Amino acid sequence: MPPLGLVLDLFGIATALLAAWLWYMAGRRRLRRISRFEELDAADINRIVTAINRSNLLNGRAALAAAASALSLAVRFAADLLARL
Numbered sequence: 001m002p003p004l005g006l007v008l009d010l011f012g013i014a015t016a017l018l019a020a021w022l023w024y025m026a027g028r029r030r031l032r033r034i035s036r037f038e039e040l041d042a043a044d045i046n047r048i049v050t051a052i053n054r055s056n057l058l059n060g061r062a063a064l065a066a067a068a069s070a071l072s073l074a075v076r077f078a079a080d081l082l083a084r085l
Helices: 002-028 042-084
Strands: none
Touching (some): 002 042
């Protein structure tokens, strides 16, 4: 079973790195701060909504990659446990 273990380990590592990169990208973008004295116009609201949507999309992808990583490593541990029995 070493080839399956190796594949699961590599998949777990790759998806964990992907999740970390996606969460980094989601938190990297900063919005332009708006003073309380400024009036919000349509462009400001559009920029805020777009940033929220992009962040939500990247966070969802990162969570999916983290779940895939956890699942592959759990299957790896289960396979090792079953091999020992």
